[in-house]
Amino acid sequence: MSGNQIHSASFRDPSGFLFKRDGILYRQVNQTYRSHYDLLMGSGLYEQLVKKGALVSHQETDIAPLDPDAGYKVLQPEVIPFISYPYEWSFSMLKDAALLTLEICNLSLQKGMVLKDASAYNIQFLEGKPVLIDTLSFERYDEGTPWVAYRQFCQHFLAPLALMALTDIRLGQLLRVHIDGIPLDLANELLPGKVRWNLGLGTHITLHAQAQQKYAKADSHKDDRKKVFSKNALFGLLDSLKNTVKSLQWKPAGTEWANYYEITNYSGSAFEEKKAVIRKFLDIAQPDSVWDLGANNGVFSRLASEKGIFTVAADIDPAAVESDYQNIQSENAKNLLPLLLDLTNPSAASGWNNEERDSFAGRGPAGLVMALALVHHLAISNNVPLDRVAASFAAMGQWLIIEFVPKQDSQVQKLLSSRLDIFDNYTTEGFEESFQRYYHIQEKAAVAESDRILYLMKVRR
Amino acid sequence: MHIKLIPLLYLDPGSGSMILQIVIAAALGGAYAVKVYWKKIKRLFRGKGADEEVDGTAVLTEDQQQENDVR
Structure with a gap:
C-alpha cells in the first residue's frame, strides 16, 4: 500500500477521514457513519445540495479502504484548487460561508437530517462561491435535541463577524490564534456593551457566554427539565442566527487602499x-x-x-x-x-x-x-x-x-x-x-x- | 425526560450552549411560527395558496426563503 497518506487535519470525526493515494484525494466513510451516509444519499439531500453548489460532489469508488476494518465506502471528492482558511477571508466571504452553513442545515432539516458540526474550516471557495466540503457533516435528525453545532457556529462565524463589523475589522485575525473559533466570553468582552440590547447578538453571544460560564460543570444528559427542543424551535434558531448574521455589515470606507x-x-x-x-x-x-x-x-x-x-x-x-x-x-x-x-x-x-x-x-x-x-x-x-x-x-x-x-x-x-x-x-x-x-x-x-x-x-x- | 443527545456526537456541544437553547426554545419556536403563519396569511391574500407542511411542522419553502432573503 505505497503512496497512502492520511490527511493531517482529518482526525477529529470518527465518521471517516481523508487520505491521499498516489496523489489522488479520497474520503473513507466508516461503517459507524453508514446509516447517516445512506440517508444523505437516499433522501435526495445530497443531490439537492450539489445541484445548488452548496456541497462538493463526489464519486463512489471501488478502491480498497485505507482502514478496511472500519471502512464502508471510499469516495473521490471534487478537488478544491486552493484550500483557504477563515482568517484569510474578507468579511463578506466569512459572512457568506456562515449563511451557507445555516442554509444547508435548514435544507437538511427538511429532509430529516441536521449538521452535526458548523466548522468554518469545512467551507471552501470554489469559483467565487462558498461550498461545504465535508460530506460527513450530516446526521439523522433526532427531534427533541438542541443543535449540537450551535456553540461551534457562534465561535467560528458569529463572534468573528460581530467583532469585525462592530469593533474592528482586524479582529478577524483572532481566528488565527483560536483555531476552534473565538471564545464567546472573549468576544463578549471585546464587543461594544450595547450588543446585549440587540436581540440576536445579545442572545447568541452575551447570554450564550453567560450560560457557558454558569453551566460549565453541568451535565446536560442529567438535566431533568421536562422541555425538549422542538423541530420548530430548531428552525427558529437557524432563522434567528440567519437574521443576526445578515444584520452585520462592514463597509470598507476610508482605508488605505480602497481607492x-x-x-x-x-x-x-x-x-x-x-x-x-x-x-x-x-x-x-x-x-x-x-x-x-x-x-x-x-x-x-x-x-x-x-x-x-x-x-x-x-x-x-x-x-x-x-x-x-x-x-x-x-x-x-x-x-x-x-x-x-x-x-x-x-x-x-x-x-x-x-x-x-x-x-x-x-x-x-x-x-x-x-x-x-x-x-x-x-x-x-x-x-x-x-x-x-x-x-x-x-x-x-x-x-x-x-x-x-x-x-x-x-x-x-x-x-x-x-x-x-x-x-x-x-x-x-x-x-x-x-x-x-x-x-x-x-x-x-x-x-x-x-x-x-x-x-x-x-x-x- | 432527559435532553436527548445523539450517541454519535464527536464534538463537545457544551452544556451551557445546549441548556441555553432549551431555555429559549419556546421563544424561538413561537417567533418562527408567527413568521410562518404571517407569511401564510399574506400569501392567502395574494392568492398563492397555502404553505407546505413537512411532518406537521411549518417550514419555509425555498420560495419563501428567497422571498425572505430579498427583503
Whole structure:
C-alpha cells in the first residue's frame, strides 16, 4: 500500500477521514457513519445540495479502504484548487460561508437530517462561491435535541463577524490564534456593551457566554427539565442566527487602499499598456496557476483568471480583498480566489502538530508568482534585503512577473519621506543582480509614463 | 425526560450552549411560527395558496426563503 497518506487535519470525526493515494484525494466513510451516509444519499439531500453548489460532489469508488476494518465506502471528492482558511477571508466571504452553513442545515432539516458540526474550516471557495466540503457533516435528525453545532457556529462565524463589523475589522485575525473559533466570553468582552440590547447578538453571544460560564460543570444528559427542543424551535434558531448574521455589515470606507487605482498617477493608456505587457508575459509562461501577491482588488489578477488560469489574489488590506470578492460576485468571475494575507507574516502552519492548517507557502508551489508594485513595500517598508525577497518568491513558483519600482517613483519617495534612506542596493542594477541569483530574466519592459520596469523571470534549475 | 443527545456526537456541544437553547426554545419556536403563519396569511391574500407542511411542522419553502432573503 505505497503512496497512502492520511490527511493531517482529518482526525477529529470518527465518521471517516481523508487520505491521499498516489496523489489522488479520497474520503473513507466508516461503517459507524453508514446509516447517516445512506440517508444523505437516499433522501435526495445530497443531490439537492450539489445541484445548488452548496456541497462538493463526489464519486463512489471501488478502491480498497485505507482502514478496511472500519471502512464502508471510499469516495473521490471534487478537488478544491486552493484550500483557504477563515482568517484569510474578507468579511463578506466569512459572512457568506456562515449563511451557507445555516442554509444547508435548514435544507437538511427538511429532509430529516441536521449538521452535526458548523466548522468554518469545512467551507471552501470554489469559483467565487462558498461550498461545504465535508460530506460527513450530516446526521439523522433526532427531534427533541438542541443543535449540537450551535456553540461551534457562534465561535467560528458569529463572534468573528460581530467583532469585525462592530469593533474592528482586524479582529478577524483572532481566528488565527483560536483555531476552534473565538471564545464567546472573549468576544463578549471585546464587543461594544450595547450588543446585549440587540436581540440576536445579545442572545447568541452575551447570554450564550453567560450560560457557558454558569453551566460549565453541568451535565446536560442529567438535566431533568421536562422541555425538549422542538423541530420548530430548531428552525427558529437557524432563522434567528440567519437574521443576526445578515444584520452585520462592514463597509470598507476610508482605508488605505480602497481607492488606490483612482489616486495613482497612471493614465488610462499607461494602465492598458501595463496590462498588455502582463498578458504577453502570461502567454509566454503558460502557468497552470498564479499567485498574485499584493493584488489589491485583483485588477491584474483578472488578466490571468480570465485566461482560465486559477489565480489567488492575495492582499494585506481587508478592504481590497473585500472589494475583490464583491466584484467577483457581481461579475460572476471564475478561477479567482481573493485572500487576505500579510506577506511579511504569512499564514503559518498551525493546529495539532503544526499540521492541521497549512502555511501559505506550504500550499504551493504556484506556476507563476506575480508581484506588481510590491517590492518597495517589502524592501523599504519592511527592510527585507532584495535577495531574500527573490529567494522567497523563487520558492513559491517557477515563474515570476515582477515590477521594479525605483527610488525616484513617487510611491517610494512617500515611503522614504519619514525615514533614513539606508537602501543603497535599491537600484535597478541591485535589483537585477539580487534576482539573477535565483532567476533568469526572460523579458523586460518599461512601464509607460513611469520609471518602473516589468520583468518576466524563470527560476534557475 | 432527559435532553436527548445523539450517541454519535464527536464534538463537545457544551452544556451551557445546549441548556441555553432549551431555555429559549419556546421563544424561538413561537417567533418562527408567527413568521410562518404571517407569511401564510399574506400569501392567502395574494392568492398563492397555502404553505407546505413537512411532518406537521411549518417550514419555509425555498420560495419563501428567497422571498425572505430579498427583503
